[in-house]
Amino acid sequence: MLKRLNPGRARTTEVEISGLEVPLVLRRSARARRFSLQVSEARRSAVLTVPARSSLADAQHFLSRHLDWLKERLDGLCDPVPFSDGAVIPLRGLAHRLNFVGPIRRRGVVWVEDSDEARIAPVWPHGLDDAVDALPLLNVAGEGQHAPRRLLDWLKRQAHDDLRLRVDIHAKRLGLVPKRISVRDQSTRWGSCSSSGALSFSWRLILAPPFVLDYLAAHEVAHLEEMNHGAKFWALVERTMPRQAEARDWLHAHGSHLHAFGADTASAPMRDD
Numbered sequence: 001m002l003k004r005l006n007p008g009r010a011r012t013t014e015v016e017i018s019g020l021e022v023p024l025v026l027r028r029s030a031r032a033r034r035f036s037l038q039v040s041e042a043r044r045s046a047v048l049t050v051p052a053r054s055s056l057a058d059a060q061h062f063l064s065r066h067l068d069w070l071k072e073r074l075d076g077l078c079d080p081v082p083f084s085d086g087a088v089i090p091l092r093g094l095a096h097r098l099n100f101v102g103p104i105r106r107r108g109v110v111w112v113e114d115s116d117e118a119r120i121a122p123v124w125p126h127g128l129d130d131a132v133d134a135l136p137l138l139n140v141a142g143e144g145q146h147a148p149r150r151l152l153d154w155l156k157r158q159a160h161d162d163l164r165l166r167v168d169i170h171a172k173r174l175g176l177v178p179k180r181i182s183v184r185d186q187s188t189r190w191g192s193c194s195s196s197g198a199l200s201f202s203w204r205l206i207l208a209p210p211f212v213l214d215y216l217a218a219h220e221v222a223h224l225e226e227m228n229h230g231a232k233f234w235a236l237v238e239r240t241m242p243r244q245a246e247a248r249d250w251l252h253a254h255g256s257h258l259h260a261f262g263a264d265t266a267s268a269p270m271r272d273d
C-alpha cells in the first residue's frame with residue numbers, strides 16, 4: 001500500500017494510494033509520539049503524521065486499520081467548485097450563477113445582474129435543489145481563460161470594501177484605531193491581527209452571509225486591544241457584535257465548505273495602506 005516511507009530528510013511526502021481519491025500527505029514529526037490521521041478540508045487531502053523514528057511497516061499497519069474511516073471522511077468532503085461558466089457560488093451568503101460573457105465593451109468587468117424572476121437562495125444549509133436558471137447572474141466579461149482570475153480579483157475587492165466598512169464601524173464603537181487591512185488567500189485562518197495593528201482576512205468571507213464577515217471584522221478589531229482570547233477579549237467582541245456566537249456557530253458548521261469555491265484560482269494579495 002505505502003510504497004516507501006521516505007527515510008531521507010524530507011519531512012513531508014505525498015503518496016498516492018489506490019482507492020483514495022486524494023493524495024495522502026505523510027508528515028514526519030520529531031514531536032509526534034504516535035500516528036495520527038487527519039483530513040484537511042481546506043487542502044482536500046489526508047494527512048498522516050508519523051513519529052520520526054517509525055518504520056514503514058508500522059505506518060502501513062496503522063493506515064490499513066483506519067482506511068475505511070478515512071474513506072468515509074473523504075466521501076463527506078464537498079466537491080470543489082472551480083470558477084467556471086455556469087457554476088453556482090455564494091456571494092454574501094446568497095447563490096449566484098456565474099456567467100462568462102466573453103469579450104464585450106462594458107465599463108465594469110464583473111457585475112451582478114438581478115432579474116425580476118431572480119430567485120435569491122441561500123447556499124446553506126442544504127444547497128440548491130432546483131431552479132439554478134432562475135438565480136441572479138454574476139457576469140464576468142473578457143476572454144474566458146482570464147475570467148476566473150478576474151472574478152477572484154473582483155471578489156477580493158468586494159471583501160476588502162465590506163471589511164473596511166465593518167472594521168471602521170467596530171473600531172469607532174470600541175474607540176480603537178486599526179492600521180492597514182489586507183485581504184488574502186489564506187486557508188488556515190479567517191483573519192489575523194499583527195502586533196503593529198495590521199489586520200488581514202481571507203477573501204472567502206465575502207462568500208459567507210454578511211453577519212459572518214461582520215463578526216470576523218469585530219474579532220480582529222478587538223485584538224487591537226486584547227491580543228488573546230481571554231474573557232476581556234470576548235466581552236469586547238460581544239459589546240460590538242452581539243451576534244458573535246451565532247457567527248461562530250455558522251463558521252463551525254459551514255466554514256470549511258467555503259474552501260471548495262475557486263480553490264485553484266491564483267491571484268496576487270490585495271491590500272490598502
Ligand SMILES: [Zn+2]
Pocket residue numbers: 219223228229
Ligand atoms: Zn483571535
